[in-house]
Amino acid sequence: MRLIRVDHCDTGMTLGKTIYNERGSVLLAQGTELHKGLLKKLTQHGIHTIYIEDDLSEGIEVIDSIPIELRNEAVQVITEGLNTITSTTSNKNNLQNMMKSGRVVRSINKVFKDILSCLRENRTAINLLASTKIHDNYVYSHSVNVAIYSCQLALENGLLLKNIEEIGLGAMLHDVGKMYIDPNILNKPGKLTMEEYEEVKKHSELGYQTLRKIHEIPLPVAHCALQHHERIDGKGYPRGIIGEEIHNYSKILSVADVFDAVTSHRVYRPAVLPHKALELLYSGSGTQFESKQVQLFKGCIAIYPEGLTVKLDDGRTGIVSKYNFHAVGRPQIRIIKNEEDKEVIPYEIDLATNENLSLEIVEAAALL
Incomplete structure (x- = not known):
């Protein structure tokens, strides 16, 4: 089995892995013979890479760190969750809104516990880089990816289950503040102006202020939103805190956040190759990131997964x-x-x- 771009596919190739749409329904089943019409359909659904089975890749097995059905569910949960949280906290904090926020937190906790269970059962390097991407909204898919990376890194740190679950919730919600930022700025194809960059930077404080008001969310989880852009050397934002002033959860999350961000294609820049992203983490080791976390992260991920x-x-x-x-x-x-x-x-x-x-x-x- 091997992963290739849809625009590199030839008619007659055989689909190697089932593809699901954003609602979790089967779009194309494993074993389907591909033709121009189906390839066009995939492109229309925003699917640009697929796995195929052929003689060249015979014997190469691709094992998902997280089942695609669970990842789809997680993206759906975080999509609904971020929208619900920002809509309820923007309005008066009445009992009904508090109950809605509580249900969101419980849903996110549940799906993260399922992710954690998968990672604990299958302690191998995470393969997210070669996952077929079917979600267009970067904030939602990024939040799930960061949660998975952070969970694996927390396991490598040997943290208690309670702490890992809090890190997972914090990672899933770390970018909630971006829901308040003008999407035209977030998705601007060119370089941001100084004013636009200052606007984007507000998402950390906005996320913190949102999460700390929700009764079901522990304060360290809210600090994940606040501190995930802080740096060990004090040159981060929003508060410029240094070293031990930064919560351990945020030290873990910041490594996962940057790695997923730079290895993801964005409208304003192409993705970088995984080993270059790892080099970027190492270049910031001890200044931007805690050195221990960078070293542990190296063993967490499959930089170039099987089938690529x-x-x-x-x-x-x-x-x-x-x-x-x-x-x-x-x-x-x-x-x-x-x-x-x-x-x-x-x-x-x-x-x-x-x-x-x-x-x-x-x-x-x-x-x-």
Whole structure:
């Protein structure tokens, strides 16, 4: 099985994994033979990458860290939740609104506990980077991704279950303040003006003020919204606090937040390759991020997951066939095309071996 872009698909290819729409209904079932009409339908639904089964990728298994049905449910819950919270807290805090907010928190807690259960049962590197994306609204899907990354990082920290659940709730709700920001600014394709950037920065304080008023939300959860852009060296916002003044939850969340943000395609910039995103985290280790969290995060994620089609700097194309936990960013590759972009009899190379250390992955189209 391998992941490729829809616009790279040929008629007659076989769908490798079932695709669901945003409501959780089956859009296309595994095993479906693809044709132009179906590929056009996928594009119309905002689906740009899919898994296919073919002889080239035979034997390569792709295991979801979180079942797609659960991720869909989580996105639906957070979508409804953020909208409900911001609408009820914008109005008078009467009993009815308090009850609505309480139901939202319980729903989010429930879906996060299901996510946590999956991660505890399957303690392997998280594969979210190569997930088929069917949700257009960045804030909602980003919130779920950050919750999953933060949960895994909290597990790596050996935190108590109660603390992990609070981090998960904080991660799911950390960007609630963006619901109050003009979407034209949030989705602006060009560089923000100074005034626009200052407006966006308000989301941290707005999120905190919203969450701290909800009785069911512990104060540390509200601080996740407030502090996720703070930096260890005090150069973050909104308050410029430093080091130990920053809550441990926020130290974990900030690493997950930045990694998911930079590896996601946005209207104003393309996604960066995962190993470059990890380099970005390391460059901020000890200044922007707590060094311990960056080091632990490195072991949490599958930088280049199995099934991903990649291109090397020598021009060859291959499929990630095995993830090397001892050398993140340097997986085993099944070469399927040579330097001249012509198909070859597939063969394996390991980027972690001495003979291949000079090779670099320069393109993973399905991630961009």
